[in-house]
Amino acid sequence: MSHYSISELAAQFNVSTRTIRYYEEVGLLQPKRNKSGHRQFTKKEMTQLQLIFRGKKYGFNLEEIKEMVLLFEEDPTGKEQLKRTIEYGEDKIHEVSKRIQELEQMKNEMEQFLQVFHDELNQLEEE
Amino acid sequence: MSHYSISELAAQFNVSTRTIRYYEEVGLLQPKRNKSGHRQFTKKEMTQLQLIFRGKKYGFNLEEIKEMVLLFEEDPTGKEQLKRTIEYGEDKIHEVSKRIQELEQMKNEMEQFLQVFHDELNQLEEE
DNA sequence: TTTACCATTTACGTTAACGTTAAGTTCAAC
DNA sequence: GTTGAACTTAACGTTAACGTAAATGGTAAA
Numbered sequence: 001m002s003h004y005s006i007s008e009l010a011a012q013f014n015v016s017t018r019t020i021r022y023y024e025e026v027g028l029l030q031p032k033r034n035k036s037g038h039r040q041f042t043k044k045e046m047t048q049l050q051l052i053f054r055g056k057k058y059g060f061n062l063e064e065i066k067e068m069v070l071l072f073e074e075d076p077t078g079k080e081q082l083k084r085t086i087e088y089g090e091d092k093i094h095e096v097s098k099r100i101q102e103l104e105q106m107k108n109e110m111e112q113f114l115q116v117f118h119d120e121l122n123q124l125e126e127e
Numbered sequence: 128m129s130h131y132s133i134s135e136l137a138a139q140f141n142v143s144t145r146t147i148r149y150y151e152e153v154g155l156l157q158p159k160r161n162k163s164g165h166r167q168f169t170k171k172e173m174t175q176l177q178l179i180f181r182g183k184k185y186g187f188n189l190e191e192i193k194e195m196v197l198l199f200e201e202d203p204t205g206k207e208q209l210k211r212t213i214e215y216g217e218d219k220i221h222e223v224s225k226r227i228q229e230l231e232q233m234k235n236e237m238e239q240f241l242q243v244f245h246d247e248l249n250q251l252e253e254e
Numbered sequence: 255t256t257t258a259c260c261a262t263t264t265a266c267g268t269t270a271a272c273g274t275t276a277a278g279t280t281c282a283a284c
Numbered sequence: 285g286t287t288g289a290a291c292t293t294a295a296c297g298t299t300a301a302c303g304t305a306a307a308t309g310g311t312a313a314a
Contacts, residue, residue, distance in 0.1 A: 007290065017291090022272060036280060038291055054233050058226065059186030062271075072240050080247045089241045096234045099185065100227055106181050107223045113199050114216045121209045134260070144261090149302060163310055165261055189301075 001085050004041040013049055020049075028052060047074065058099065068092055131168040140176055147176075155179060155193050175200065186225065195219055 004075060010017045023029045024039075031039040048069050055065040071092070076085040137144045150156050151166075156175060158166040175196050182192040198219070203212040 005290080017273065017275075018274085021292095026271090036291085037293095038280080054229065057186060058230055058233070059184060068237075072237075076244065079248065079251050082244055082251070086241060086244050086248065089237065089244070093234060093237050093241070096230060096237065100230050100234070102181065103185055103223060103230065104225050107187070107220060107227070110195075110199075110216065110220050110223065114213060114220070115217070117203065117209055117213050121213065123205065124206050124209070131263080143303075145303065146301085148262095153301090163261080165310085 002042055002045070006039050006041065009041050009045070009049065012046070013053060015053075023049075023052065023062075026062060026066070028069055029060065044073075129169055131173070133166050133168070136168050136172070136176065139173075140180065140207075142180075150176075152177065153189055155189065155196055168243070171200075 004012075006017045007043070009020055020029070024031065029045055031041050031045055032116055034040050051069055052062075053064050055068065056062075060068075071085060071089060074085075076082045131139075131148055133144045134141055147156070151158065156172055158168050158172055161167050178196055178199070179189075179192055182195065183189075187195075198212060198216060201212075203209045
């Protein structure tokens with residue numbers, strides 16, 4: 001009924017249970033517990049884990065990821081709170097945009113480099 | 128005359144000299160030495176450091192970066208060698224492309240999330 | 255030639271992000 | 285009710301990527 005155990009989540013995301021417990025340890029997740037103390041995960045935590053792993057893949061460390069996860073987890077009620085959240089979120093989006101641009105530059109440079117090799121290969125094959 | 132000391136490079140790239148020595152230690156750089164054993168860096172190493180820091184910024188570890196740096200450093204002479212280098216390089220470009228795509232997806236999701244907050248803010252301000 | 259700075263190697267220290275082991279608890283099935 | 289898999293916490297271990305300290309050497313200015 002929409003509750004997952006820690007090993008189910010671990011299998012889903014192909015990580016160890018230790019990893020998930022560690023994420024709770026550092027405040028990235030706060031799963032509820034059942035009567036006997038076992039963690040109960042829901043779709044909320046699944047979504048958060050998605051964000052975490054995507055962030056990790058792109059060089060953000062857990063502290064940075066934590067900020068982003070918490071940003072989208074808390075329900076900012078009140079105008080001032082909302083405004084600050086939006087501003088912070090737009091900053092984060094800017095960071096991501098910058099990373100994308102620089103990755104594209106990196107890609108371009110790699111393509112230029114390969115072009116040289118391509119030309120050399122053509123030279124060799126024309127003989 | 129186009130030779131830089133280790134501390135000049137460190138200042139240029141805003142890292143410690145230890146970092147640069149470490150990169151040599153793990154095989155990312157192979158600077159020449161002068162008579163008294165001091166490292167002599169040239170534009171070649173400057174270019175390699177550029178690649179290294181950009182790679183780091185986007186979540187590649189030093190091992191992966193090493194592959195890429197060595198790929199573009201060695202002069203693949205001979206048709207077979209050239210072909211393999213080109214193929215490997217295209218794989219790496221593919222990886223970068225994938226990262227770009229997923230970063231863009233990440234950005235989209237963040238923008239959607241923020242849109243919700245924006246709407247809530249508008250609701251509050253219409254009253 | 256002594257001061258001072260830059261270089262060198264060696265080697266131990268540090269932090270993030272887990273891995274691993276141990277010792278105990280709970281649940282599901284038989 | 286006993287067995288076995290899955291859960292719990294606690295705590296020590298591991299690796300990458302450096303930081304830092306110590307001991308030493310070259311060189312240029314005072």
